[in-house]
Amino acid sequence: MFYQDRPKITLDKSTFDNFLDVFAFGLLIVTIIYTVLNYSALPDQIPMHFNYSGDITRFDDKDMIWLFPILGIATVSGIFYLNKFPHVFNYPQKITPENAKEFYSDATRMLRFINVSISLLFSIILFEIVQVSLNNAKIISQAANYIIMSIVILMTIGPLIYAFLNLKKKKT
Template identity: 35%
Template sequence: MKTQYPILKIKPSQLERYHDVINVILLLSLIGTTCYYYGQLPDTIPTHFNIAGEPDAYGDKITLLFLPGLGVFVFALLYYFQYKPHLFKHRITITAENIEEQYTKAIRMMRVLNTFTILLFFYIQYQTIQTALGKEEGLGQYFIVFAVIGGLLPLLTFVFSSKKTS
């Protein structure tokens, strides 16, 4: 059974607008870093890393353009949905009393998730570039731990904070 949540436009605060600007700057930094280093790279670069963060597959340097492209797509998708909290699957009943608070928390979670995703992509891209240039040896042995924890933290924080106040 599909639940229909009411549509409520939540006006972003000044801080939230700054957060959006920071996300755009981070995304442009990902693209800019890729463009800056692209000409310096060898024709073959790491294209995949194992769970220990070590390169285990190599390919043409054109594959380096995939991550910024994916970054733009994911950014746009998360940005779009941060203004559509009525489409989310909320774990609590949305009422007239809690709708603004719950939607605000959902929007904030999407902003934080967007920031984390861009930072993650930037780190992977930068480490790939540095590995291709012989300055690093991969992503690092704890990368996967930080990636999983960092990706789940905004989601878990949202779920627990939503349940606590309602």
């Protein structure tokens, strides 16, 4: 494998890194508690898909509400676990003992931000589904729709911008 010759080092997590990890999992825990507290009040059929305008395009059984917390936990836990092995990530430069700590730290920090974004995305979607299901809203709110789209866009291009700026900073 290409990464076998890379240094395997243990990174010290900063207070901010710990905060990001706790925040990502904390959002999911709050989401699960919110779901548990509202589950009995949900109708038998709940909206599970919305179009870009926020209109409901599909309904499912209310048990499907658990899909979002399960997917959120699986995704965030998977990325959290993967973060323990930064030597297997893909890097734009050769990793040496001299630059490993810097590259590994940047890569793991970027994944922590992605984890927070994923948690936030699942939390907002679930909150909106519950609110629409309980007739507190007829469609997904326009503000939530913009937030969701912004998070998706940031999750897509944010890491690329972050990596590009870090590389540019290192070359100067």
